[in-house]
Amino acid sequence: MKLFTTRTLPLISAALFAFSFSASAQATVIDLGVANGYSAFIFGNIGSSNASGFTSVGGSLAAGGNIYLDGYSVGSNKKPGSAVNTLVAGNSLNIGGGTINGTGVYGVSNASGSVTAPSWYPSGTFSKGNASTLDFAAAQQQLTTLSGDVAKLQSNGTVISQYGGFKLVGDVNADVNVFTIAANDLHNLTLDVSSLKSTASIIINGTATNITMSGGFDNFGSFADRTLLNFANATTTNLNNVGINGSILAPNSAFSGSGSMNGTLVANSVSSINYGHVSMNGAGFNTVSVSAVPEPGTYAMLLAGLGLLAFVRRRRTPARAPQAAMA
Template identity: 85%
Template sequence: MRSSMTLFSTRTLPLISAALFAFSFSASAQATVVDLGVANGYSAFIFGNIGSSGSSGFTSVGGSIAAGGNIYLDNYNVGTNKKPGSAVNSMVAGGNLNTGWGTLSGSAVYGVSNPNATLTAPQWFPTNNISKGNASTLDFAGAKQQLTTLSGDVAKLQSNGTVISQYGNMTLVGNVNADVNIFNIDASNLHNLTLDLSSLKSTASIIINGTATNITMSGGFDNFASFANRTLFNFANATTTSLQNVGINGSILAPNAAFSGSGDMNGTLIANSVSSINYGHVAMNGSGFNTVNVSAVPEPGTYAMLLAGLGVLAFMRRRTPARAPQAAMA
């Protein structure tokens, strides 16, 4: 019996201890890096088309825009207020570039993904700053894969904030000690969201995970202005996302969504496509979301396994008999 206990103590227990330590370290050390990558340089980064024939996707864009498909613009201004860190080209189209009346400040590139793409513009429109690109200009396929994966990873983050719904309004109460505050909202209508500033660090980042498949943003979004470049609305499941005469301070990550509506955004929009419905347009006035690292929180099962392992160690330590003193040699 003693030999088996000795074997357990000298060989098995150290292995259990090492395994538990490694397991606990890996569970707590992993972190999600929330980084919009190349899209951070754009006011709108779209995987498909911006607008459609006869319907302008945007009318006012302060920064740069990029679309993996075609871009259709009319009565527009693009690149008029580019911020530091904005993409070099004010417009990048993977396919065709169709421009009507408007103003382009800066350069434009089309045909990045389609060598047969065409440029359509009025005869008077200056085209000396528009050129045909190639795949080296911008990797839309790689960006789509990275951003879609990111959206799914962010959706899995554990919330540490509280959403209080009352009378059709939502108040977001954070954790005053947290650098990143995460809120989960399962409603399809994000209406009248208010940040409780007393529960947030002034330097905190805000992540709002909307889990619905069709999301509408309406009403007022109060107290977000000072958090604009640190707020991310992540809609991983959304197939449609629309704004209804609302101003949004923050970025939207909706890689599978068709985006439409009216209002304005101070941040980066990432979506599958952009269209104009009933002549509604969203003015894009900003770009960028500050990259943050979100430390993983071990799942309850992780804690249970750690406690169980520590219990075994403590139990075996108590059961190990004390070694009798050896007789002195004559």
């Protein structure tokens, strides 16, 4: 009996440890970090020499490469918590006619970066930066890793195809609702608010490599700062005249199209946006922690360990002595 106990108790302990470790150590904290202070945080270029990257931006812009803007306004609706500088470029700023509410910094990652802008901008609007201004390389690594981690989260919400679009039905008891959609065209997404807590966070994992958002995105308004569309596999992301209430995390994607967005955009690059509008409306995406669901193997180990524990206890319980008969 002693040998049996010596062999089995370590297994039981390991099962219980694995269960507790799995439930705590694997929790995913969804935090856009430094990107939360911007309407768009881009690793490469915003726009090109032939086209303006954006025409109207309520918050701030950051790009690890070059920023091209013409016929635009930036920083017109900056909110508390927004980035200090309205424009931050890792390389060069190429500014045409437009308005900047705030200051612009260039040459953050490349000391050879320069600024090209009309002479009528006030003195001090543009200045040379360095790596201490903003570490694009570290931010890219953090956000790319985050996108991959979020993509692995287990769905607890239901996606129903209807009327050429998708209805998202959540778990009314969940603080974080995770939905997974494999379609290339995210068309007419409708959030079933009756199935959600009013304080719930919404995570939508789009698994396609080329994603187009079109139609309507209904009922997301009150969840804008708690909605994240995560496109970990996407190489292209396009807005097709649609309004998005939420943030987009697409670290490997080229972003393009037209429409509106109420949140933070994280992407690899931005090409011409025809009459596009990206506004901050506060603080991007609110940080949230998602507890991991233990793997099936961990449950099996736990159940086996508890079964062994019960067996050991039965074996160790001494038999009761027979009671004397009443005289």
